[in-house]
Amino acid sequence: MATDISVPGTTAVAPVDAGIHSDTASLRTLVVAAGLGCSILFVIVGLWYELQMYADGSAFSYAVAVEDAWAFHWHNISGRLFVYLFSHVPAETYVRLTGDAHGGIVIYGFLFFAAPLLGLIATFAADRSNGRIIFRYACCSTACLCPLVFGFPTEMWVAHSIFWPALAASHYAREGMKGTALVFAMLLALVLTHGGALIFAVAILATLRLRGGRDPVFLRAVGAFFVVMAVWTLIKATLPPDDYFAVVLARAALHVFDLGILGDYLVLLLSGALASYVIGICLLRPFSPPNAHVYAALIVAGGLAFYWSSFDHAIHADSRYGLRTVLIVATPIFGTLAAAHAFSADGGVSFPFPRPAMRALAGGAAGRAVVGALALVMLVHAVETVKFVAVWSRYERAVRAQAMGASADPALGDPHFVSSQRIGADLNRLSWFSTTHFLSVLVAPNLAPAQLVVDPASNFFWVSCKTATANLVAHHAVPAESRRLIRKYSCLHR
Numbered sequence: 001m002a003t004d005i006s007v008p009g010t011t012a013v014a015p016v017d018a019g020i021h022s023d024t025a026s027l028r029t030l031v032v033a034a035g036l037g038c039s040i041l042f043v044i045v046g047l048w049y050e051l052q053m054y055a056d057g058s059a060f061s062y063a064v065a066v067e068d069a070w071a072f073h074w075h076n077i078s079g080r081l082f083v084y085l086f087s088h089v090p091a092e093t094y095v096r097l098t099g100d101a102h103g104g105i106v107i108y109g110f111l112f113f114a115a116p117l118l119g120l121i122a123t124f125a126a127d128r129s130n131g132r133i134i135f136r137y138a139c140c141s142t143a144c145l146c147p148l149v150f151g152f153p154t155e156m157w158v159a160h161s162i163f164w165p166a167l168a169a170s171h172y173a174r175e176g177m178k179g180t181a182l183v184f185a186m187l188l189a190l191v192l193t194h195g196g197a198l199i200f201a202v203a204i205l206a207t208l209r210l211r212g213g214r215d216p217v218f219l220r221a222v223g224a225f226f227v228v229m230a231v232w233t234l235i236k237a238t239l240p241p242d243d244y245f246a247v248v249l250a251r252a253a254l255h256v257f258d259l260g261i262l263g264d265y266l267v268l269l270l271s272g273a274l275a276s277y278v279i280g281i282c283l284l285r286p287f288s289p290p291n292a293h294v295y296a297a298l299i300v301a302g303g304l305a306f307y308w309s310s311f312d313h314a315i316h317a318d319s320r321y322g323l324r325t326v327l328i329v330a331t332p333i334f335g336t337l338a339a340a341h342a343f344s345a346d347g348g349v350s351f352p353f354p355r356p357a358m359r360a361l362a363g364g365a366a367g368r369a370v371v372g373a374l375a376l377v378m379l380v381h382a383v384e385t386v387k388f389v390a391v392w393s394r395y396e397r398a399v400r401a402q403a404m405g406a407s408a409d410p411a412l413g414d415p416h417f418v419s420s421q422r423i424g425a426d427l428n429r430l431s432w433f434s435t436t437h438f439l440s441v442l443v444a445p446n447l448a449p450a451q452l453v454v455d456p457a458s459n460f461f462w463v464s465c466k467t468a469t470a471n472l473v474a475h476h477a478v479p480a481e482s483r484r485l486i487r488k489y490s491c492l493h494r
Contacts, residue, residue, distance in 0.1 A: 027367045028136060034378055035139020039117035042150055043110065049389040050396065052109030053442050055321065057153040058435035059462045061442055064091045064108045065101035066476045066483060071467050077249070078239035079232065082162075082192035083155045087111040101447055101477035112153060116142050119161030126168035126182075129342035134171070137338030138164035143374070145327050145334075147381035148266065151388065152320035156327045159193040163200045166190045167335050170204050170221045171342070184224040191232050196256065196328040201225060203332035207339030211348070244494065248460065261325050266316045266384060273376050276300045281369055289365070297372035301379060308383060315391055315429050316384045395430035396443050398423045403440040403449035409456075413492045416451040416485060433458040437489050441482045452485040458493075465491035 046052060053061045063072040069092055074084045087108055095104035120138055127134040141160070149157055166186035173179035187204070190197050205225060208218040241249055261267065280296030288295065402418050409419045420428065420436045432439075433455040440453035463471075468487035472480065 024367060027371050030371055030374060031136050031140045034143035034374060035120060038143045038146065039120055042116055043113045045389060046113035047106065047109050049393060051151040052105065052112060053439060054151050054392060055432040056435060058438040058442060060153055061105045061108060062438040064088060064095060064104045066471055066478050067092050067096050068471050072463055075239060076241035076245040078235050080155045080194055081235060082189045083158050095477055099477045115158045115161040116146055119164055122165035123168050126165050126172060128172040130345040133342040133345055134168045134338045137334055141331060141334040144377055145330055147385060148323040148326055149320050154321060154324045155194040156196055156324040159197040159200060160327050160331055162190045162193060163331055163335060167204050170208060171339060180220055183221055184227060187224055187228045188231060191228055199328055200332060203335055207336055210340060210343055257325055261322045264319045265314045270380055273300055273304060273380060274373055277373060277376055293368045293372040297376055300376055316388055317430050392430050395427045398427050399440055399453055400443040402453045403444045403451060408451055412454055412456060414488050417454050418451050420453050420455045434460040434462060447482055448479045449482065452489060454489060461490060461494040463490045464494050
């Protein structure tokens, strides 16, 4: 007589559980690999293609090379002091000690591009949630959001990198003075990256409120936040911007939340790809439920390949600046989901609003769908980045050719000035009108251009005549003649 007792459904449940576990493991592996992989590639690609000199980065890189970053610009944005201390001061110190201007620019670029990787490492160390859930969400956010602005030196890049370890530390720092000091330091660094980071700090407090209004962890962060805001206010009041920059900064602040960014090329491309993917899953699920996401992703990827090879002529370049708005809005959403998911996994109260995301990360059909969606997002980011750096490289060479050439446009104010409009319109899509003259110095051999490439349409001028004159009379690694050309241009306009 058989002694085994057959339990109805046992044989069916085990394979299902195993499948869900496999889906969960695949999703977690992909998310972590995507986040870490992107953060490493940011450093490699950024430095290889000298993206630290793209757009405003030319002004920042030149300021490092002439050892005058604070006077050139950073005193005008004292509320972003952490970015200056983190990426500019070490680079400028290196130039001052060695006289190697190019090496200083590389160090500045390395530190700036390495911020997401350092942020993920810090998040991993600070996250003590069950399964390091916050770290996984940080990886997902890094992979999905950071490529939108990669290459443009927006301080929101650093703010995003600090947000995640600040979130993890605020929730899981140990009790006592050391834990409180860590939370204070992380929140202070966060708010001193960009005005938009104030939203990040408030979002962290909101996630801590999920623990309850009297929870010691919440009260600790609230106390630290009020001290941080006092320090931030003191810095802003003590170091106000110049009159010229005050107007510019106020105008720029009005465009941070510009709904027009929703019509950006890359936003539409990503939205269209993901919408097509969802429709594909819905249509294919009745025919092949386990593999619907695979077939849908392959079909959408094929469609994207056909579009890129046959119809695409766009470049995701200057809109990298505008898409910082997406980071400001989407990062707190990722963070709220991460904190709620972690709190539930740690045995806290389960909240209804993040359950769809939680179910997606828990495996099953939703988890498989997320795998395909993330793969498509990575594909779009990869192709658009390749297109961007390819055109940027050609644009750099074009600027170098103009800077070392013989053609000039004395009508622009000096016999050694040449118009950037001589460069073809296709390559000029990578130009940034207010920093082209800095770039022409940076790309010239030995930082010594024969002439300065200037944009006659520019209506914004970084450096005043007084500042440029003071920099000219000092001894710096950049040749005096290059600094004289920059001074001439500055004094003509400001």
